[in-house]
Amino acid sequence: MIESVVFNDAGLVPAIAQDEKTGQVLMVAWMNEEALRETIASGRAVYFSRSRQRLWRKGEESGHVQRVKELRLDCDGDVLLLSVEQVGGIACHTGRQHCFFRKLDEQGEWQDCEPVIKSPDDIYNKPKSGKE
Amino acid sequence: MIESVVFNDAGLVPAIAQDEKTGQVLMVAWMNEEALRETIASGRAVYFSRSRQRLWRKGEESGHVQRVKELRLDCDGDVLLLSVEQVGGIACHTGRQHCFFRKLDEQGEWQDCEPVIKSPDDIYNKPKSGKE
Numbered sequence: 001m002i003e004s005v006v007f008n009d010a011g012l013v014p015a016i017a018q019d020e021k022t023g024q025v026l027m028v029a030w031m032n033e034e035a036l037r038e039t040i041a042s043g044r045a046v047y048f049s050r051s052r053q054r055l056w057r058k059g060e061e062s063g064h065v066q067r068v069k070e071l072r073l074d075c076d077g078d079v080l081l082l083s084v085e086q087v088g089g090i091a092c093h094t095g096r097q098h099c100f101f102r103k104l105d106e107q108g109e110w111q112d113c114e115p116v117i118k119s120p121d122d123i124y125n126k127p128k129s130g131k132e
Numbered sequence: 133m134i135e136s137v138v139f140n141d142a143g144l145v146p147a148i149a150q151d152e153k154t155g156q157v158l159m160v161a162w163m164n165e166e167a168l169r170e171t172i173a174s175g176r177a178v179y180f181s182r183s184r185q186r187l188w189r190k191g192e193e194s195g196h197v198q199r200v201k202e203l204r205l206d207c208d209g210d211v212l213l214l215s216v217e218q219v220g221g222i223a224c225h226t227g228r229q230h231c232f233f234r235k236l237d238e239q240g241e242w243q244d245c246e247p248v249i250k251s252p253d254d255i256y257n258k259p260k261s262g263k264e
Contacts, residue, residue, distance in 0.1 A: 001240045023154070070236075073232070073242055074160065074234070100211075102204060103202060
């Protein structure tokens with residue numbers, strides 16, 4: 001399995017998370033070999049955070065876990081596509097359903113076109129509960 | 133517009149092409165600033181080929197042009213999402229509808245699960261016609 005995946009010079013491969021029901025592209029993140037192995041073993045999306053330089057178990061802080069329903073690899077072996085169930089209906093750290101909320105308008109400007117479902121303050125600074 | 137896009141150290145940004153009607157993720161390629169500007173100006177997907185180190189006007193050989201219906205940018209500004217009409221119904225150089233034709237099975241093996249619609253020989257070695 002892993003030998004078919006082409007990791008880049010940094011040992012990473014981009015992974016697209018797509019909503020299994022709506023087909024919405026939710027987000028793109030990166031995986032190293034360890035993240036990919038854990039994703040497959042656990043059935044939950046695990047990425048490698050380039051900013052934090054460590055495994056990022058999606059939802060570990062927010063609770064917005066992604067349950068992986070299907071995993072695909074592209075023709076060149078250098079992009080992964082995950083079909084996921086997005087727990088909580090929020091994939092983006094901005095509190096939106098997905099990360100692609102800026103749309104280019106006819107004037108050549110990016111326009112925000114998706115609502116914030118939940119404030120990031122409420123997502124990330126909420127009191128710790130038994131679930132976290 | 134362009135100043136909101138975060139290009140990597142190689143001056144590139146990944147671009148996902150998604151079928152405007154079905155939501156199928158067709159392929160992922162890369163754009164440099166010139167490719168992005170030409171994509172917007174022409175309404176056709178133009179990528180930067182890393183292997184050939186030059187602009188790649190999708191469909192220039194195959195005829196499988198992508199007409200861009202919408203262009204989106206993600207929260208971090210480092211991934212583009214194109215909603216496209218895929219001319220010819222084939223996005224992949226293998227002659228398949230899309231590039232994500234390998235699915236991980238329960239034994240941990242990648243299984244080809246999409247038909248080849250047209251042989252690559254027929255796509256790329258066809259006699260030159262007036263259309264090319």
